[in-house]
Amino acid sequence: MAEPLLRIKSLCKSFGAVRACHDLSLDVHAGEIHALIGPNGAGKTTLLNQIAGDLSSDSGRIFLTGQEITHLPLYRRAPLGLARSYQITSVFANLSVEENMLLAIQAHHGHSFRFWGRGLKDPQLLAELGPALEAVGLSERAETIAGNLSHGEKKQLEVGMALACKPQLLLLDEPMAGMGPGGSIELSKLIRKLKKEMTILLVEHDMEAIFSLADRITVLVYGEVVATGSVDEIRSNPAVRQAYLGEEN
Amino acid sequence: MHMLSQFNRKTICIISSALLLALLPMLATLAGEPYLVSLFSRILIYALAAASLDLILGYGGLVSLGHAAFFGIGAYTVGILAHHDFEETALISWPLFIPGSDSGLVAWPVAILVSALLAAIIGALSLRTRGMHFIMITLAFAQMLFFFFVSLEGYGGDDGLTLFSRNTLPGLDLGDDVQFYYVCLALLGAFLFLAGRLVESRFGMVIRGCRESEKRMQSLGFPTFRYKLLCFVIAGGAAGLAGALIANQVEYVSPGLMHWTRSAIILVMVLLGGSGTLYGPVLGAAAFLLLEEVLSIYTEHWMVYFGPVMILVVLFARHGLFGILVGKENRHG
Numbered sequence: 001m002a003e004p005l006l007r008i009k010s011l012c013k014s015f016g017a018v019r020a021c022h023d024l025s026l027d028v029h030a031g032e033i034h035a036l037i038g039p040n041g042a043g044k045t046t047l048l049n050q051i052a053g054d055l056s057s058d059s060g061r062i063f064l065t066g067q068e069i070t071h072l073p074l075y076r077r078a079p080l081g082l083a084r085s086y087q088i089t090s091v092f093a094n095l096s097v098e099e100n101m102l103l104a105i106q107a108h109h110g111h112s113f114r115f116w117g118r119g120l121k122d123p124q125l126l127a128e129l130g131p132a133l134e135a136v137g138l139s140e141r142a143e144t145i146a147g148n149l150s151h152g153e154k155k156q157l158e159v160g161m162a163l164a165c166k167p168q169l170l171l172l173d174e175p176m177a178g179m180g181p182g183g184s185i186e187l188s189k190l191i192r193k194l195k196k197e198m199t200i201l202l203v204e205h206d207m208e209a210i211f212s213l214a215d216r217i218t219v220l221v222y223g224e225v226v227a228t229g230s231v232d233e234i235r236s237n238p239a240v241r242q243a244y245l246g247e248e249n
Numbered sequence: 250m251h252m253l254s255q256f257n258r259k260t261i262c263i264i265s266s267a268l269l270l271a272l273l274p275m276l277a278t279l280a281g282e283p284y285l286v287s288l289f290s291r292i293l294i295y296a297l298a299a300a301s302l303d304l305i306l307g308y309g310g311l312v313s314l315g316h317a318a319f320f321g322i323g324a325y326t327v328g329i330l331a332h333h334d335f336e337e338t339a340l341i342s343w344p345l346f347i348p349g350s351d352s353g354l355v356a357w358p359v360a361i362l363v364s365a366l367l368a369a370i371i372g373a374l375s376l377r378t379r380g381m382h383f384i385m386i387t388l389a390f391a392q393m394l395f396f397f398f399v400s401l402e403g404y405g406g407d408d409g410l411t412l413f414s415r416n417t418l419p420g421l422d423l424g425d426d427v428q429f430y431y432v433c434l435a436l437l438g439a440f441l442f443l444a445g446r447l448v449e450s451r452f453g454m455v456i457r458g459c460r461e462s463e464k465r466m467q468s469l470g471f472p473t474f475r476y477k478l479l480c481f482v483i484a485g486g487a488a489g490l491a492g493a494l495i496a497n498q499v500e501y502v503s504p505g506l507m508h509w510t511r512s513a514i515i516l517v518m519v520l521l522g523g524s525g526t527l528y529g530p531v532l533g534a535a536a537f538l539l540l541e542e543v544l545s546i547y548t549e550h551w552m553v554y555f556g557p558v559m560i561l562v563v564l565f566a567r568h569g570l571f572g573i574l575v576g577k578e579n580r581h582g
Contacts, residue, residue: 074468075466076470079470090462092461094460103466104469107469112471118446119451119454
């Protein structure tokens with residue numbers, strides 16, 4: 001088998017006495033949708049933060065396409081093909097939707113030490129802006145201040161900004177949380193479509209969505225991997241059923 | 250339709266104040282109050298300092314309480330160069346002889362460069378912190394500089410330096426208050442125009458993004474530190490130019506120019522006028538200095554009356570006087 005896109009080796013992270021991540025190893029292969037599930041406090045978001053660079057790791061190593069990124073500063077990871085959406089939406093609340101999106105596009109268009117031309121009139125950026133807004137259904141809302149969007153729309157923008165970075169590996173942290181049922185279905189469609197273009201590591205609580213989307217699933221409990229496997233394997237794994245799916249006998 | 254009227258409101262405000270400022274010397278003569286010209290020169294100069302602070306405060310979200318350091322160093326650059334020129338002594342005598350200068354074409358660019366360099370040093374250290382720590386560290390740097398100049402006996406120490414005359418510019422007589430006024434107006438106008446382009450450029454977008462969430466900007470792949478540093482340096486350089494002008498206006502420089510209370514006054518001007526608008530701070534500077542002028546006729550404790558005004562503005566107009574004037578929707582930033 002080819003080298004995995006993302007390889008995590010014996011990763012550890014503690015917050016004081018709390019072990020958020022312990023001797024965790026995980027491979028994500030190119031082209032798959034890999035879901036990360038586990039009960040609250042299992043360390044899913046912590047792991048995403050460590051991969052994305054928002055959190056440092058105590059020990060262990062992280063490789064992206066064979067290159068070690070364990071200690072790379074946050075801003076140097078995006079150019080390597082890593083993008084993420086946050087669980088608590090972190091769009092730029094006082095900027096308009098199009099300005100938000102523009103920043104995500106601008107990020108991979110070389111340096112931004114350009115002082116004269118207006119960002120919102122830059123043909124190079126505008127060429128990507130339309131399709132990027134379209135992709136997450138926000139074309140109509142381009143001029144709205146992002147802080148005034150509905151919760152679902154903020155999520156859409158959040159995902160759209162991650163997509164605009166054209167990543168190889170997309171980290172999605174609970175994209176469905178707080179979305180109405182209609183929104184979840186739309187988002188599932190979008191994620192399935194994205195699969196052709198990028199690899200996705202998905203943290204999600206919506207089991208229905210996960211079972212329909214994921215190629216492989218990893219179950220985390222207390223910062224440790226309990227099981228990794230296909231949807232069917234995970235469904236029928238007794239340890240998983242007990243630990244996570246909440247079956248008592 | 251609504252958008253259009255909002256747009257017009259902002260344009261009308263800016264054009265009419267530009268017109269008022271352009272005609273001011275004439276109006277002052279008609280009113281028989283030539284003294285107004287030097288008051289408004291002072292307003293324009295502080296407006297430049299406040300607008301430069303707005304770049305980092307309003308757009309970058311960095312609350313600095315040390316902006317007067319750059320203002321003061323710009324003023325001292327002009328003062329020291331003029332001092333050596335008048336005394337016909339060397340500014341630097343080794344390894345090569347550098348004399349002083351009373352030319353604005355030399356002293357002003359040097360003032361900008363020196364304050365920009367100082368901003369690069371202060372910024373490189375202070376921008377590693379944020380929030381309250383950033384406020385304290387910029388304040389500390391400015392106070393260090395204040396005490397440095399207080400103890401610098403060679404250049405007047407506590408008493409400061411008196412300029413023999415204003416700087417020279419080819420074809421102009423800056424000693425003439427009206428001509429000096431128009432030079433200040435032109436420089437402020439140029440700065441507002443350039444800064445207006447800057448905040449809408451790709452660079453400006455990055456700065457505004459950092460104000461919202463620096464972490465998010467980094468995760469998008471922006472090395473935010475260097476952008477913030479350059480923004481800090483640009484703001485410092487512009488404040489240095491304002492300092493060079495104030496040295497000329499009063500023909501005197503003293504450490505008081507960089508005292509932390511001066512930084513606070515510039516900060517108040519930005520907040521009073523409306524941060525993140527560039528034009529707001531101009532309005533803020535005008536309102537502050539005019540109120541000072543009027544209130545101090547009645548009492549030397551004019552701050553007692555200014556305080557409530559400031560409180561009302563902060564409580565009821567979060568976007569300052571400019572926000573009241575142009576309406577909520579049309580603030581920029």
